[in-house]
Amino acid sequence: MARNPIADEVAIVGLGSTGFSRDSGGRSAKALACEASIRAIRDAGLEPGDIDGLVGAAEPGGPQPQEMSAALGLPQVRHFSSPTPVAVFALVDAMNAIYSGSCDTVLLYFAYTRLPWNSRSAAQDPFRRRHTLGVMPAPESVNAAAAYAAWASRYIHEYDVPREAFGRVALNARASAAQNPLAAMKAPLSMEGYLGARMIREPLCLLDMDVPVDGADAFVLTRTERARAMTGSPIVIHAATVGLVGTNDEDQLPSLARHGQHVVVESLRAKSDLWLEDMDVFFPYDGFSIITLGWFENFGWCAPGGAGRFLEEHWDEASGRVMIEGRIPVNPHGGSLSEGATRGSGHIREAVMQLRGDAEARQVPGARNALIGCGGFFFNSQGAVLRRL
Amino acid sequence: MTEIPSDAELVERFPYARIDHDNKALYRGWLEKRLRMNRCDDCQRFHHPPKPVCPGCWSASLTPSEVSGRGVIHLAMFLHQGPPAPGVDYAKAPHPVVTVELAEQEGLRFTSTVVGCPVDEVRIGAPVELDWVDRFGAPFPVFRLAGSR
Numbered sequence: 001m002a003r004n005p006i007a008d009e010v011a012i013v014g015l016g017s018t019g020f021s022r023d024s025g026g027r028s029a030k031a032l033a034c035e036a037s038i039r040a041i042r043d044a045g046l047e048p049g050d051i052d053g054l055v056g057a058a059e060p061g062g063p064q065p066q067e068m069s070a071a072l073g074l075p076q077v078r079h080f081s082s083p084t085p086v087a088v089f090a091l092v093d094a095m096n097a098i099y100s101g102s103c104d105t106v107l108l109y110f111a112y113t114r115l116p117w118n119s120r121s122a123a124q125d126p127f128r129r130r131h132t133l134g135v136m137p138a139p140e141s142v143n144a145a146a147a148y149a150a151w152a153s154r155y156i157h158e159y160d161v162p163r164e165a166f167g168r169v170a171l172n173a174r175a176s177a178a179q180n181p182l183a184a185m186k187a188p189l190s191m192e193g194y195l196g197a198r199m200i201r202e203p204l205c206l207l208d209m210d211v212p213v214d215g216a217d218a219f220v221l222t223r224t225e226r227a228r229a230m231t232g233s234p235i236v237i238h239a240a241t242v243g244l245v246g247t248n249d250e251d252q253l254p255s256l257a258r259h260g261q262h263v264v265v266e267s268l269r270a271k272s273d274l275w276l277e278d279m280d281v282f283f284p285y286d287g288f289s290i291i292t293l294g295w296f297e298n299f300g301w302c303a304p305g306g307a308g309r310f311l312e313e314h315w316d317e318a319s320g321r322v323m324i325e326g327r328i329p330v331n332p333h334g335g336s337l338s339e340g341a342t343r344g345s346g347h348i349r350e351a352v353m354q355l356r357g358d359a360e361a362r363q364v365p366g367a368r369n370a371l372i373g374c375g376g377f378f379f380n381s382q383g384a385v386l387r388r389l
Numbered sequence: 390m391t392e393i394p395s396d397a398e399l400v401e402r403f404p405y406a407r408i409d410h411d412n413k414a415l416y417r418g419w420l421e422k423r424l425r426m427n428r429c430d431d432c433q434r435f436h437h438p439p440k441p442v443c444p445g446c447w448s449a450s451l452t453p454s455e456v457s458g459r460g461v462i463h464l465a466m467f468l469h470q471g472p473p474a475p476g477v478d479y480a481k482a483p484h485p486v487v488t489v490e491l492a493e494q495e496g497l498r499f500t501s502t503v504v505g506c507p508v509d510e511v512r513i514g515a516p517v518e519l520d521w522v523d524r525f526g527a528p529f530p531v532f533r534l535a536g537s538r
Contacts, residue, residue: 137407138406139474139486142464150466150486152466153513201466201469201471202483252437
């Protein structure tokens, strides 16, 4: 058994979200972050003076922790950091800071703003236009986002996977988002609609890629001992990890059989007392649909190459969604593909809402345990198990 | 042997590249139409993209060494939109971007495009060889299907 002394020691006691849209109507990322943060602190029943840690994912265009401290008038902060996206890096940092005693109560925030290189409307915004990537890269690159299309080609080649396998990820997200007031994309989507969508980086089409949005999520975390005094049954981080292999340059990755997700799964499996059979809801990241298929296979829900068939076998025709073994929904908030590109904070937020019993129309009855596989294959693979005590 | 271009000239010749002290030899090679990848003087392993030490044995003794450019397509995607580049017209045909596993070493790969054939002949598993095209007045390494020259 791996060491996991931090198991259940840190709780998530506050949530706030602005909801997500293709256009926030001229609000800055900082304004969105402030709104979500104030909601989260109030949701926790705390005051500015109670927050002594500030962790904000370093999203492009998003506010730095010191800017947030100034905007929110936090009188004393003892730990602050700006971890690289995606979301579990920041969650792990907040968790460790609390457990180690660096600070007691963390405001954890994630603010997203559409950028000129991923949104035509953002490119029309005179303020946003100034955010650039610097050097305009050559098209012949499989770095960053393009890597997922490149490796999707390999996945299809190795396992002879039809496009419908990817399509089911998109359909599940869209049908789920329809039940989520925070989601950006709710128009119904059929398999015909998916198959007819515009190709972007073939084999991936527009609907295989997360939706750039404006919006923010915020969380308040504190020691579980303190959380118990605030609420009867706190939501805690049972285990959390990130994973990286040595050869993680996108085009040099040894194979689909060994990358960051595999390290995450091994690490999480060793740290967690709870595993697949104990889960009530599953959150595989879906910045690109191929990532979701990877999480299904690498967590061991099915064999390598088998995720498409697995989704088909566990498809609930009535709701147009995946229900694993007829009971475990997958990204019931709509994921990054349809709630919006929250880079994992939406997955964490929905997990907490489900475990609190606050998910309204999406609520999984009696949900106690949630499994999150966040990030992709290369340098942002992460995982977490959250539970209600 | 031409004069070695300065760092400043190198940056100017490749406006689309992020050039630094670790990868400058790669781009200097392109100006001579040579594809040179870092090879460890101690364990003889190639690696790419260029790193300051050999990831296999930590030797800092590395020599940018020419590779044949022969290999097999390992990854293949087709851009229907993307960054602008001379000679790339996304409206006319999707632009192939391939990662080629080079003959020199298992897992040693280089990413570029494929020229000189219809897009539907660009497939994973196809053998390719290196060629050079002009981009912004400087050589740019590309692949073509083996034997298609």
